[in-house]
Amino acid sequence: MSLYAETRIVLAVDLDYFYAQCEEIRNPEIKGKPVVICVYSGRTVDSGAVSTANYVARSLGVRSGIPIILAKRLLAKHPEARFLPMDREFYESVSERIMQILRYHSSKIEQVSIDEAYLDVSENTRGDFAVAEKIATEIKSEILEKELLTCSVGVGSNKLISKMAVDAKKPDGLTTILPSQVHQFLDPLLVGKLFGIGTKTEKKLGDLGIKTIGDLANYDVDELSEEFGPNLGPLLKRLAQGIDDDPVKERETEQLSRIVTLKHDADGFDFASEITPLCKDISNRLVAYGLVCKSIGILVITTELKTKNRSKTLDAPTNSEVRIESVASELFQLFFREENETLARRVGIRVSSLTKTESLKKDASLTEFFS
DNA sequence: AATACCGGCGAGT
DNA sequence: TCATACTCGCCGGTATT
The missing domain is CATH 1.10.150.20 (5' to 3' exonuclease, C-terminal subdomain)
Structure with missing residues (x-):
């Protein structure tokens, strides 16, 4: 074990144009056409932004983050193009199955996002990059066979190098950067x-x-x-310099948030009804994950698209919808009292300082015990 | 002086 | 031009102990 401590090998796995590829496997007929995954804000027809797009659409100039209306303009000469609303639950279910596949190839795994993970394969490979590349190939074929999805993999001596490697060739890439190649790879x-x-x-x-x-x-x-x-x-x-000691580690959720775009910009807390479902959803997720939060915050994106936030640390952690909503309401009212010039375009709720529900039980019993 | 909290900002998908 | 939803992490300032 300690024999290989100096030759870390990390794989970065990145599922290609993930949301759009999920839609392609759900409906193979759209493969080969430009596919654009949209987040509609509901303000006006077609207001909103592009979440991601497949490579056919990208080659025509469509990028993550651009307005949907702009993407439609770019693809005006391509009536076969598909604009699909984001279906996060579906992508999450696909992601979960793929993460299970990755877990089988290394128990040291760090899921970074819905479509990315790092695997520490130092022990499986005994520091041999050729073996690591073989594992990468196996992962790629297994994901393709079982989920019909392509991915890209980067192999390097730490998370940074493997991430830079995976970005070097996409989609369906496999790039290995040996320690001796780091400088010539990065420098230019x-x-x-x-x-x-x-x-x-x-x-x-x-x-x-x-x-x-x-x-x-x-x-x-x-x-x-x-x-x-x-x-x-x-x-x-x-x-x-390609130096990165950050270990591949299991990540726990640190925060949860929900945000909405208001139909009309607001200069006071007259969107309470918009907030209720957000609090409900966040509370449901906390309960589902067995978590409680110690901090509750609000965020406001102004008409000028500046982000503002306020937060409050609680005396005792909670996962209660009612509690979250009452603290959030307080914060919103305080916010608009302080910033009476501000017009809100988007508003959201965030909970953080998350811990397992067990610790709440323990705290509660201790409090009872000493009271 | 050390730690906790807060709000702004940046980044990536 | 028009500009989503979500998560993570850092910085500097201020409050608390």
């Missing part, structure tokens, strides 16, 4: 490709003359600290 890539660097950070780095990951890897760490803070600065440099 644009810094924005580095996992964790989005448009904002890329712009800031660009202003410093940092264009590629190699530039960042060689940049003075003190200057990075000055620009990005004592934690983020050095972290960015380590990431650019």
Whole structure:
């Protein structure tokens, strides 16, 4: 066991254009046509955004996050295109079965999202990358056989490298980056490709003359600290060097949220009826997962699309719909009293500091015992 | 001084 | 131009102890 401690091997598995591919297996007739998965906001017909799209649609310019109306314009000359509403429950059921398949290939698994997971295969492979690649191939064929779905896999010496590797070839890719290849692989890539660097950070780095990951890897760490803070600065440099010690670990849900777009922007708490079902749903999920929350928060997305939030830590954890709703209402009323200029476009509820229900029972019994 | 909490922001799917 | 729903994580400021 300790023999292989130094040669970690991590697989990153990413299900290709997942939501759209799920729709393709449900209705194979749409394969080969542009498929766009939409989240309709219900404000006006076709208001909303694109969640994801298959590669046929992507080749025509459709991207995650663009307005549905824009996607329709891009595909105006393609009457065969399909615009489908997101059906999360269906995708979740497919995802669960695939995660079970992955679990069979390694017990050390970290599910990152509905369509992504990391597998630590250090022990199964005894540090041999050729063996790891074989496991990756097996995973790909098994998912294809059992679920008719393609995925991409990246093989590397840590989570960061495997993630960068899986992004290098999609869809249906398999990319291995040996430790000796890390620098030549990373250095020429644009810094924005580095996992964790989005448009904002890329712009800031660009202003410093940092264009590629190699530039960042060689940049003075003190200057990075000055620009990005004592934690983020050095972290960015380590990431650019391909250094990542973050272990593959089982993840527990840390927070749950629900958000809706209002039919009409509101400048006070006159959308109470919109909030009730959100609280109900969150409460149901907490109960279903055997969880309680210690913190309840609200979020407001303004007309200007700025996100604002307020939260409150509870004296005692809860999973009660009534409790969640009353705290949320309080927070909304307080919010609009404080920010009487603000117009809300979207509003949501979030619960966090989640723990297993058992601990609630224990706390309650202790409280009783000492009272 | 250390820790907890809060709100803003960024990122990825 | 038009701009969803959800989750995770970091930062800096402030409150609490």
